[in-house]
Amino acid sequence: GQQLNQSPQSMFIQEGEDVSMNCTSSSIFNTWLWYKQDPGEGPVLLIALYKAGELTSNGRLTAQFGITRKDSFLNISASIPSDVGIYFCAGPSNFGNEKLTFGTGTRLTIIP
């Protein structure tokens, strides 16, 4: 089946640091989505990307749709305690775009 690999698997950072993570696929995606999961909750959509090369921001978050269409990147600037959680990339992974596949996740922890 479709695989979306995220790296790093986990990150331990100090408050105020910038964060970078990425997601790669073995095949082309036409849409890239980034979700965040708070502890004990379901994931929530952060950013959606629809075109190769697209760069989109949502507050301190910036995501990019890779030009090969096989990868995407998420950056968080000046991290704060509420950024803690698991970040997932996702995308429709079949021809009809019905099948929504998620990545393996990046767990972000902020060290006090």
Place this chain on the structure above:
Amino acid sequence: NAGVTQTPKFRVLKTGQSMTLLCAQDMNHEYMYWYRQDPGMGLRLIHYSVGEGTTAKGEVPDGYNVSRLKKQNFLLGLESAAPSQTSVYFCASRRESEAFFGQGTRLTVV
């Protein structure tokens, strides 16, 4: 404004028992999904549905069955639970690119 509601929130089963997880959405979405979440594995798609009366297999469908008799409900069944099915299960419904998730069901099979 309930969104996506999963029941139950927690359950402990003995090996071999059966159970059904219920997902209900009030947003009139056509697409619904069941995922399982395990440490280090991310969210893996079990089954999904593109409309009332339709279902399709995801990446890890073995040991599970689903039904979508009504548009607002998507049921996930375990006929004979196994310890490998211990996981957190999430249901989602989708409008265009955005999926809306329930709060999850934590299932332990002993």
